[in-house]
Amino acid sequence: MSSAAAVTIEGVSKSYEVRTGEDVLALDRVDLDIKPGSFVAIVGPSGCGKSTLLSLLAGLTPVSSGRLGIDGDIVVRPHPKAGVVFQSDLLLYWRSILDNILLPIEIKGLDRKAYADRARDLLAQVGLKGFADKFPSELSGGMRQRVAICRALIQEPGLLLMDEPFGALDALTREQMIMDLQTMWIRLRNTVLFITHGIDEAVFLADRVIVMSPRPGRVDLDLAIDIPRPRRWSGIHEDPAFQHYVRQVREMFEAKGVLVAH
Numbered sequence: 602m603s604s605a606a607a608v609t610i611e612g613v614s615k616s617y618e619v620r621t622g623e624d625v626l627a628l629d630r631v632d633l634d635i636k637p638g639s640f641v642a643i644v645g646p647s648g649c650g651k652s653t654l655l656s657l658l659a660g661l662t663p664v665s666s667g668r669l670g671i672d673g674d675i676v677v678r679p680h681p682k683a684g685v686v687f688q689s690d691l692l693l694y695w696r697s698i699l700d701n702i703l704l705p706i707e708i709k710g711l712d713r714k715a716y717a718d719r720a721r722d723l724l725a726q727v728g729l730k731g732f733a734d735k736f737p738s739e740l741s742g743g744m745r746q747r748v749a750i751c752r753a754l755i756q757e758p759g760l761l762l763m764d765e766p767f768g769a770l771d772a773l774t775r776e777q778m779i780m781d782l783q784t785m786w787i788r789l790r791n792t793v794l795f796i797t798h799g800i801d802e803a804v805f806l807a808d809r810v811i812v813m814s815p816r817p818g819r820v821d822l823d824l825a826i827d828i829p830r831p832r833r834w835s836g837i838h839e840d841p842a843f844q845h846y847v848r849q850v851r852e853m854f855e856a857k858g859v860l861v862a863h
């Protein structure tokens with residue numbers, strides 16, 4: 602696979618011009634260095650600029666100031682090493698599951714046949730062996746999101762950008778997907794940037810949890826998570842180390858008025 606990518610975020614700000622002509626500052630001078638092969642989760646209140654940061658890194662939106670780098674390349678367009686998974690699976694309903702996974706290959710003008718076996722392998726790895734010829738409407742929400750992950754992984758991205766990928770799933774499916782993502786990542790060891798509202802999934806999955814302030818988003822807390830892997834979801838909520846990290850994140854949210862302690 603392509604090697605894990607390094608990410609540098611230097612003094613990045615982003616403002617949007619809204620209809621009234623005013624500027625909305627979404628991100629304010631964010632600095633972050635992400636080591637190759639690390640799993641970083643970003644948590645923050647709604648509207649703090651998490652999706653904006655991901656969209657900037659995906660090369661889908663330009664920065665207002667500052668610099669973003671992937672393996673030393675300044676990001677000005679989608680980087681070949683980056684794969685993206687959004688909250689909604691964005692599968693094309695008229696294409697089979699296999700054809701959806703191979704879409705990025707077709708867009709790049711690469712040889713479909715050379716990647717078809719890999720697509721089937723990926724499907725098997727996410728528990729969807731035999732689904733290649735089905736259509737999105739025949740799959741559940743969790744299954745479709747697995748397909749979206751396969752589509753992001755087909756080019757073996759050194760950097761996987763995930764924007765609340767499990768946000769739309771029911772609780773049980775989400776739990777299964779969290780564990781499966783850990784298993785997949787232990788195998789791949791690529792760099793993952795994972796955006797979520799869920800403090801528990803951030804602490805469970807990540808090596809490092811970044812807590813963002815309410816808008817304009819800044820880094821409020823940068824927390825290294827030292828819990829051995831593989832981590833087991835069942836029982837993790839009783840693990841004192843896990844509880845300690847969750848408490849630190851919650852206390853930061855309380856200090857910022859994002860959560861009110863009772």
Ligand SMILES: Nc1ncnc2c1ncn2[C@@H]1O[C@H](COP(=O)(O)OP(=O)(O)OP(=O)(O)O)[C@@H](O)[C@H]1O
Binds near residue numbers: 617618626648652
């Ligand atoms: N295209 C846009 N045009 C104008 N304003 C935008 C645009 N995209 C985002 N914003 C504004 O920028 C701020 C940050 O939005 P963003 O979607 O990045 O936040 P978020 O942390 O991902 O929120 P959520 O957790 O609710 O998804 C918000 O105030 C939002 O209204």
